Amino acid sequence: MQVVDYLERNLRRFMRPTGRHTAWHMRSGANRIEYQPLGVVGVVSPWNYPVNLSLMPVVTAIAAGNRVMLKPSKFTPATNTVLASILSELFPPEQVTIVSGDGAAFSSLPFDHLVFTGSTEVGRAVMKAACGRAACACRARWSDSGSRGSITGGFRHQVQARRVQATKAVASKRRH
Secondary structure, three states: OOOHHHHHHHHHHHOOOOOOOOOOHOOOOOEEOOOOOOOOOEEEOOOOOOOOHHHHHHHHHOOOOOOOEEOOOOOOHHHHHHHHHHHHHHHOOEEEEEEOOHHHHHHHOOOEEEEEEEEEEHHHHHHHHHHOOOOOOOOOEEOOEEEEEEEEOOOOHHHHHHHHHHHHHHHHHHHH
16 A cells, blocks of 8 residues: 555654744744654544555554554455455454444544545434543544535534534535
């Protein structure tokens, strides 16, 4: 895969600390960002490109030092079996685990980061399940008939749903 080659060539540069601007009254100090692994990354992948959209997030998360739980689509059982056998040969089960079952139930697990690719309908269920916990930082990105929007924050899913609706309304007004 080209992604593996790309990550192998550039990972050291991606993980290198980067300097940031220091305010004039704090000139005696220095600011920098040091990139660290997030922890456990959950990956929910769709049925239409089951290999590519499963492996891309898995490979990048592992390259960044994370552990991964992959939940592939229930509509691709043969591909899921092949993915499970390949990943179990390459990684120990505590590094990469493949889980089957409901995507919303999978999303309710306490991940440090959750990657979802799929339909808007399933995305709403995943977001609702992921943000059902008391304090949850959720981010949703979508592209729906040409409009783009995003939402971030540490709010319950009801508040986020209202913000998604407002963002979509603003995005649709900008198109017209």
